[in-house]
Amino acid sequence: xxxxxxxxxxxxxxxxxxxxxxxxxxxxxxxxxxxxxxxxxxxxxxxxxxxxxxxxxxxxxxx
Amino acid sequence: xxxxxxxxxxxxxxxxxxxxxxxxxxxxxxxxxxxxxxxxxxxxxxxxxxxxxxxxxxxxxxxxxxxxxxxxxxxxxxxxxxxxxxxxxxxxxxxxxxxxxxxxxxxxxxxxxxxxxxxxxxxxxxxxxxxxxxxxxxxxxxxxxxxxxxxxxxxxxxxxxxxxxxxxxxxxxxxxxxxxxxxxxxxxxxxxxxxxxxxxxxxxxxxxxxxxxxxxxxxxxxxxxxxxxxxxxxxxxxxxxxxxxxxxxxxxxxxxxxxxxxxxxxxxxxxxxxxxxxxxxxxxxxxxxxxxxxxxxxxxxxxxxxxxxxxxxxxxxxxxxxxxxxxxxxxxxxxxxxxxxxxxxxxxxxxxxxxxxxxxxxxxxxxxxxxxxxxxxxxxxxxxxxxxxxxxxxxxxxxxxxxxxxxxxxxxxxxxxxxxxxxxxxxxxxxxxxxxxxxxxxxxxxxxxxxxxxxxxxxxxxx
Numbered sequence: 001x002x003x004x005x006x007x008x009x010x011x012x013x014x015x016x017x018x019x020x021x022x023x024x025x026x027x028x029x030x031x032x033x034x035x036x037x038x039x040x041x042x043x044x045x046x047x048x049x050x051x052x053x054x055x056x057x058x059x060x061x062x063x
Numbered sequence: 064x065x066x067x068x069x070x071x072x073x074x075x076x077x078x079x080x081x082x083x084x085x086x087x088x089x090x091x092x093x094x095x096x097x098x099x100x101x102x103x104x105x106x107x108x109x110x111x112x113x114x115x116x117x118x119x120x121x122x123x124x125x126x127x128x129x130x131x132x133x134x135x136x137x138x139x140x141x142x143x144x145x146x147x148x149x150x151x152x153x154x155x156x157x158x159x160x161x162x163x164x165x166x167x168x169x170x171x172x173x174x175x176x177x178x179x180x181x182x183x184x185x186x187x188x189x190x191x192x193x194x195x196x197x198x199x200x201x202x203x204x205x206x207x208x209x210x211x212x213x214x215x216x217x218x219x220x221x222x223x224x225x226x227x228x229x230x231x232x233x234x235x236x237x238x239x240x241x242x243x244x245x246x247x248x249x250x251x252x253x254x255x256x257x258x259x260x261x262x263x264x265x266x267x268x269x270x271x272x273x274x275x276x277x278x279x280x281x282x283x284x285x286x287x288x289x290x291x292x293x294x295x296x297x298x299x300x301x302x303x304x305x306x307x308x309x310x311x312x313x314x315x316x317x318x319x320x321x322x323x324x325x326x327x328x329x330x331x332x333x334x335x336x337x338x339x340x341x342x343x344x345x346x347x348x349x350x351x352x353x354x355x356x357x358x359x360x361x362x363x364x365x366x367x368x369x370x371x372x373x374x375x376x377x378x379x380x381x382x383x384x385x386x387x388x389x390x391x392x393x394x395x396x397x398x399x400x401x402x403x404x405x406x407x408x409x410x411x412x413x414x415x416x417x418x419x420x421x422x423x424x425x426x427x428x429x430x431x432x433x434x435x436x437x438x439x440x441x442x443x444x445x446x447x448x449x450x451x452x453x454x455x456x457x458x459x460x461x462x463x464x465x466x467x468x469x470x471x472x473x474x475x476x477x478x479x480x481x482x483x484x485x486x487x488x489x490x491x492x493x494x495x496x497x498x499x500x501x502x503x504x505x506x507x508x509x510x511x512x513x514x515x516x517x518x519x520x521x522x523x524x525x526x
Contacts, residue, residue, distance in 0.1 A: 007126075009117075009130055011109075016110055019106030022105065026099065
């Protein structure tokens, strides 16, 4: 397994979020103009998880 | 290395299903369906990829370095742009739709006169079906329904045009007190370019129902009701005695002058212009142009994706576009909930309630002790009360200042993050509540001369 799951999953999760935000916009729940920072937050969280996963992988052989 | 993905077959299945629906149910507009539900394509796309990756991970297979490739992102962004663009075109440029009937660009047009009439009685129900072309209906003396006009056929040669024209004759049929006027353009099939402009004279007591796809519709001077259904039409009603119901997918204008009954408008369009409506007015849908309403004797209910507006009566005028709402001489209860809009109400009576995400509000009530409730996420509020008003006011801004030129006795205190608050006099229930999270509040009296004493200020915070 060369790619961590978190990395592989990032694209699809962002795609689903993007779709959900646009759907919320279309059906009047919240404007995309207001909700778009959610994308950045999710990207950040996924990046963070990726760091953690990579670190764990680096530390794993030593342990 | 990338294995074959599920996306390919999924897209094939989807395209197949879509085309099948298109063939079986041509009345469903695929473009409309797509424009309504396209965000779910993105969700489905992402979800499928996610499932793929989770399945691979569960089987301990190597994972792709990125779940969604650059190419796919480009496609997704194109999809968003296309949908946003088409949606814009659909709401802002309703005429763009005619470009879909591309056939009309070719060949020559051939005109044929059209006429028919039938005895109808004093108060018939007239049903008019004309897919393409304009329809004008006028009430008048007599008991006949009389149709005049012309059919235009686009074709490459006269014989071809004659053939197409013969396929779609005008029919004026009487069934009891129902009169049916049909131009039968659908019989011309896909050859497309047939349109008919009709002038229909009906007895004054008639009620009228018009169905079409493209073309303006005018109805004037009848005592009965009107029902209109079209994909794209400018609609003008004048001097109609009964109720009117208008359903449009697109329109450049809906103008109704002197309606005796209630009015229902549904769908999408640009401008709406109402004058002298005796019954209740309900407007639902998306309208991108100017809405002007004068002399509404009964309540108005307006509901769009981002705006809810209710007014009890509009003896004066109310004007609204995408950015502003101004009204003069209206009667409450007035209720407005909207995302972003500047509001200016002048000489109004009755309670007013306004909730906005963003926008400035200026209120000049006619009454000395009005009931007002305003809450904004961001925006300034100014309230100009008539001379001699002793209304109990409660006002607060979390960030901004309160300028009180009304009464030196009222004290302004600090509030929120650099904001200010003005509490109602002790022991009195406030009849005016003004609240903004971010913005200034100004309280004034209607005096022509500017106030002498310096206004009572608390703190100046740049907002």
